[in-house]
Amino acid sequence: MAGGGLLMALVLLVVAWLIAERMIHKKIVERFRALPSSWKVGYRGVHADLFGGALYVDSLYGQPSPDSRMHGEMTIGKVSIYGISYLALARSRKHVKIGRVELNRVRMEEGKRMAVEGDIELDSVLVDDMDKPMDSSNVHIGAVKLALTHATYTIPGAHAKLRLTDLVLDSRRRELRVDTIRLIPTVDKLELGGINGHQMDFVEATGSGVAVEGLDVMGMLQKRLTAEKISIRHSHIYVFRDRRLPMVTDVKPLPADYLKSLPLSIRVGVVKLEGGSFTYEEFPKKGNKTGVLKIERLSVDVRHLINRPEAGDPKYVIVTTTGSLMGSGSVNAVMKMPLHKGDPYKVEGAFHELDVTSLNPSAENLGDIHLESGMLNSLAFSFDMNEEKATGQILGEYHDLVVDKLRGKDKKKVDKVKSFFLKHLIIAKNKDKSLAVSKRTGKVDYKRDPERYFSYYMLHALLVGVKSSFSLGFLLPG
Numbered sequence: 001m002a003g004g005g006l007l008m009a010l011v012l013l014v015v016a017w018l019i020a021e022r023m024i025h026k027k028i029v030e031r032f033r034a035l036p037s038s039w040k041v042g043y044r045g046v047h048a049d050l051f052g053g054a055l056y057v058d059s060l061y062g063q064p065s066p067d068s069r070m071h072g073e074m075t076i077g078k079v080s081i082y083g084i085s086y087l088a089l090a091r092s093r094k095h096v097k098i099g100r101v102e103l104n105r106v107r108m109e110e111g112k113r114m115a116v117e118g119d120i121e122l123d124s125v126l127v128d129d130m131d132k133p134m135d136s137s138n139v140h141i142g143a144v145k146l147a148l149t150h151a152t153y154t155i156p157g158a159h160a161k162l163r164l165t166d167l168v169l170d171s172r173r174r175e176l177r178v179d180t181i182r183l184i185p186t187v188d189k190l191e192l193g194g195i196n197g198h199q200m201d202f203v204e205a206t207g208s209g210v211a212v213e214g215l216d217v218m219g220m221l222q223k224r225l226t227a228e229k230i231s232i233r234h235s236h237i238y239v240f241r242d243r244r245l246p247m248v249t250d251v252k253p254l255p256a257d258y259l260k261s262l263p264l265s266i267r268v269g270v271v272k273l274e275g276g277s278f279t280y281e282e283f284p285k286k287g288n289k290t291g292v293l294k295i296e297r298l299s300v301d302v303r304h305l306i307n308r309p310e311a312g313d314p315k316y317v318i319v320t321t322t323g324s325l326m327g328s329g330s331v332n333a334v335m336k337m338p339l340h341k342g343d344p345y346k347v348e349g350a351f352h353e354l355d356v357t358s359l360n361p362s363a364e365n366l367g368d369i370h371l372e373s374g375m376l377n378s379l380a381f382s383f384d385m386n387e388e389k390a391t392g393q394i395l396g397e398y399h400d401l402v403v404d405k406l407r408g409k410d411k412k413k414v415d416k417v418k419s420f421f422l423k424h425l426i427i428a429k430n431k432d433k434s435l436a437v438s439k440r441t442g443k444v445d446y447k448r449d450p451e452r453y454f455s456y457y458m459l460h461a462l463l464v465g466v467k468s469s470f471s472l473g474f475l476l477p478g
Helices: 002-033 086-091 189-198 218-222 255-261 356-367 416-428 452-466
Strands: 039-042 045-049 054-064 074-082 094-110 114-129 138-157 160-170 174-186 202-213 224-242 264-282 291-306 316-325 326-338 345-355 369-383 387-407 441-447
Touching: 039 224, 074 316, 189 202, 189 224, 218 224, 224 387, 255 326, 291 356, 316 345, 356 387, 369 452, 387 416, 387 452, 441 452
Parallel strands: 224 264
Antiparallel strands: 039 054, 045 054, 054 074, 074 094, 094 114, 114 138, 138 160, 160 174, 174 202, 202 224, 264 291, 291 316, 316 326, 326 345, 345 369, 369 387, 387 441
């Protein structure tokens, strides 16, 4: 009798388990059917582990219905849910706790706009109400980990796409690591301006070894980028602009104003970029050849990157840059960007041991001058910039500087008359430390053109200082 009773208990337990599993399967089917009609969702199989508190869904897929305006699809090789209390779930559908959710072999596509592939893991999931929509107001996640092999996003209106490879995001470790980030144009550099009908920056960039430490991952869902440090091991940036096209005549914001206009709050302690290069190529308004400027061995250090300042924050975002202009000599600069309205931008730095003939690829095609020889031993600069003007000074030292003025479309013919004045009246061949400081000093006094970008404002403030260091510098071109 005892053996028969035990057998009967086992049979009843198995029957109860089968009934419970069938009910769970039915509930899952009902949840899928309750989804909006604009989506078609299916799966290959469902298995519930009542004793282990787990649920498995194989080959889950979703795609818009044929009459939907949406485009794209999603497939998940396997969904594994652990830490489910089926008994508690049977008693109440409120405040359901789940230990962990694993989504393996996830593939998501939204037309040609976005594509993602990889694995997702969610820990300590709390659902307030199982009968309500599964959105961010109803579902709360304790921790998240993403391991994506690649992600691609086409930027609307920019004719470019962003591609990331080998991305790992871990909220428990508070870090994000990306092997490579690439900004890839989808049109040719000469096509971009023609498509839009005005000047635009064509940008192609690559960054590798990207790491974000001390990252508030959950804060990103509330449009907050908060991190202790962002570092990029290597980077290459290429920018092209066609000056033959008309320029958009709107007011360009200063960097601090632009940062404040972004739709997310930024608070990053340090941003470091090492081992980079920056190349700028321009097709001049007049002429048939482009000019190129390149900074090699580029390093950038940004401190206190904040766009919503609070009480007790530093007064400035400090940007320190070092590099080599056209592979010759070195340049270092420090820019202080104000966090408070009305405070000036502060720029200071110096060029050292620059062979000026290395600048000919841009000087000839963009400035109509040829640098025969010259060594810029030092050019120190310091000036303040506000919304109206830049003021300050430069102090230079150079040797054997010989400059020719070019003419003609081929940029090869020398204008002998103008070159004579440059060599004998305007530009002294040597200015060394034996000269008085006053004879090697130039005044920076440059009015800002609000329709130009900040980089143009800063560069021309420096050039005005250089020109004013010569007795007849106002006769210099540019």
